[in-house]
Amino acid sequence: MSARLLRSVAIVASLTMISVTSSVWAEQPADHNTVVLKNFHFGPASLSISAGETVTWTNMDEEPHTVVSDAGLFRSGALDEHESFSFKFDKPGTYGFICSIHPQMRGVIVVK
């Protein structure tokens, strides 16, 4: 194979890799769908996602927390520090939740 052809193949290959990698990242936006429990707050307090996506709540407080849906749709167990809970939202809607141990902690997932 000539050097020029080899270089073209290499460029096309790397462009393909980048686009493939990008689409892989787009399918798994793990950081995008995360709610962090820290200092007795949900962060962000309001998170917008698309139907079919999964949200992961992670507790970063030394104090255990829970994630309990207002409508009774989901309930985590006790989340110790560094523990996580995930839930997949299939239907559009607005889903409020609290920590059942510290109910002044409140958040909402907006599913479009």
Add this chain to the structure above:
Amino acid sequence: MKNSDHTRRDVLRCLGAGGAGTLFFLSGGVLTPAALARNADDRATPSGVPLFLQISDTHIGFKGAANPDVPGTVRRTVELMNTLPRKPGLVLHTGDITHLSKADEFDFAQQLLSDLHASEIHTVPGEHDVIDGPGKEYFDRFGGPSKNRGYYSFDHSGVHFVALINVMNFKPNGLGALGDEQLEWLEKDVRGLGSSTPIVVFAHMPLWSVYEPWGWGTGDADRAMGYLRRFGSVTVLNGHIHQIVSKVEGNITFHTARSAAYPQPAAGNGMGPGPLTVPMEQLPAFLGITSVTVREDAHAISLSDIPLA
């Protein structure tokens, strides 16, 4: 012990001896402090007067920086209770027995508490004991006296004890709640008692507003206190906040206890009511129990806070 028997100099001398306790005499609604040395002089308390002890917030299962060895401090707390001059008539645990409501945490807690030299232990749950919602592990073990409702009462040595539960129906603002059913039960429960009957109420969350932004209070506690105001001596013992805060309102003394596991910051001093890490050698001074003595005469209850060290 009459207050007139102690001059101010005596009181200061006793306090200066590095005494560990705070003793208050409550008689007819007046709270008066008196000095108490670490190894209590038995002559200070009339013989034959029953002794109750309150332990709280043992949080079995906690492993954070604020206390990497909770079983150790809980064991030491049990030892402290067992080496007091008088064997307690009964022990109250005001909740957060476990940290995460897990079965093995409850098992271990029961094992540690079984070493207590007390003939009776009465409990109420904290919110850490009912994290699953219905509180299955708690009620399986401790639900008997209340038929799994969480509230109950009993009499001991002339004192009427009332156990209340305020951690099952939190209000959106984070305050505890008693609920109509429990309040109606309470009204009926004390209705027939003479006003001179000493009353001891125990519940996990404070039954008065200590600091509402952190959920340190019970939304409908005022209704409960309304049924109790006619009594000559009411003592309300709570836990939850892992520090001692006290208030006297007429004939009602409100008092929270230290934890046997870890302290928490004072109200508003930080991001929230989480564990407070102090230097390890200072930790025992922040942990402890409360001793409750009923005086033989005139319906008086004495409270004494005893730290672990």
